Amino acid sequence: MATTRRDTLKYAGAAIAVMSSARAAAADTRAENNPYAVRSGPMEVPYLPRRGYADGPFGQVHFRDAGGEGKPLILCPQAPQTSRQFENVYEPLKRRGIRAIGVDSPGFGESDPTPFVPTVSDWAEAVPAVLDHLGIEKADVLGHHTGGMVATEVAILFPERVNRLIINGPLPMGEEERSNFLKFVEEGEINFVYETDGSHMQDAFAGRYRMYVDGGATPDPRLITRYTVERFQGYAPFWTGHHAAFIYDHNAALEKLTVPTLILTNTGDQIYENAKLAAQIRPDFTYVELAGGGIDIVDQMPEEWAEAVANFLS
Numbered sequence: 661m662a663t664t665r666r667d668t669l670k671y672a673g674a675a676i677a678v679m680s681s682a683r684a685a686a687a688d689t690r691a692e693n694n695p696y697a698v699r700s701g702p703m704e705v706p707y708l709p710r711r712g713y714a715d716g717p718f719g720q721v722h723f724r725d726a727g728g729e730g731k732p733l734i735l736c737p738q739a740p741q742t743s744r745q746f747e748n749v750y751e752p753l754k755r756r757g758i759r760a761i762g763v764d765s766p767g768f769g770e771s772d773p774t775p776f777v778p779t780v781s782d783w784a785e786a787v788p789a790v791l792d793h794l795g796i797e798k799a800d801v802l803g804h805h806t807g808g809m810v811a812t813e814v815a816i817l818f819p820e821r822v823n824r825l826i827i828n829g830p831l832p833m834g835e836e837e838r839s840n841f842l843k844f845v846e847e848g849e850i851n852f853v854y855e856t857d858g859s860h861m862q863d864a865f866a867g868r869y870r871m872y873v874d875g876g877a878t879p880d881p882r883l884i885t886r887y888t889v890e891r892f893q894g895y896a897p898f899w900t901g902h903h904a905a906f907i908y909d910h911n912a913a914l915e916k917l918t919v920p921t922l923i924l925t926n927t928g929d930q931i932y933e934n935a936k937l938a939a940q941i942r943p944d945f946t947y948v949e950l951a952g953g954g955i956d957i958v959d960q961m962p963e964e965w966a967e968a969v970a971n972f973l974s
């Protein structure tokens with residue numbers, strides 16, 4: 661027998677009643693309705709961009725997308741962190757008309773690893789996959805520290821996909837400095853010992869804590885905990901991040917760039933002097949430095965950082 665419009669409305673009403681009842685039942689299970697709950701009520705949570713995956717050259721590439729109608733900006737994190745590095749600036753950038761899209765480098769965060777020891781160029785190849793997945797033809801690209809090298813390579817390998825480039829903490833260097841960096845990677849990272857008592861986690865936390873202090877700021881232990889966890893979170897050995905960074909020739913790469921570029925730094929950054937050297941190599945680039953902060957400038961001065969980024973992109 662044919663279903664009438666009245667029948668359809670009756671069934672729809674019944675379905676809505678069932679859903680309402682289910683929602684009410686779910687609400688009853690919340691902590692505020694449980695007499696044993698020690699805490700209940702609203703929780704403060706960070707601004708959470710929508711997460712997704714694109715099919716890249718080495719498997720799945722994980723990204724965070726703030727969405728909206730703003731200008732798309734790819735964010736490349738420093739190693740061994742993830743796209744969560746930019747957690748405190750996704751929303752400030754969105755307020756300034758920028759659609760921030762953080763990309764986990766292959767092997768870090770939730771992105772699949774390369775099946776070989778990677779270079780910065782290998783990581784750069786993951787960015788067009790994210791743009792294609794999101795239907796974006798061209799975007800601005802920003803990278804911090806190791807991510808700055810990745811962003812540089814994106815602009816060199818795929819200039820047709822890049823409007824403007826921001827290198828936050830470039831790393832041109834001499835051979836002695838490179839040798840010292842690589843010695844640190846071999847002794848402190850490649851030969852890293854995972855202790856049976858877990859003390860390596862405490863040591864990793866302490867080392868990251870000191871880096872934050874070196875920037876002249878008072879560390880938030882919760883942030884340092886997140887940084888430490890991100891270090892060990894990826895599917896690739898964490899040492900591959902700094903290894904790729906320190907074998908990369910940023911001196912030569914800077915000379916190859918043809919897109920409008922901003923060198924962004926801050927006076928408390930560990931590689932502040934390298935940023936000034938980059939400005940000497942390319943005096944035609946825009947140069948901006950923020951006063952203070954350390955290697956965690958994005959968390960330490962999110963509004964000032966976002967404003968500097970937005971000013972260049974506008």
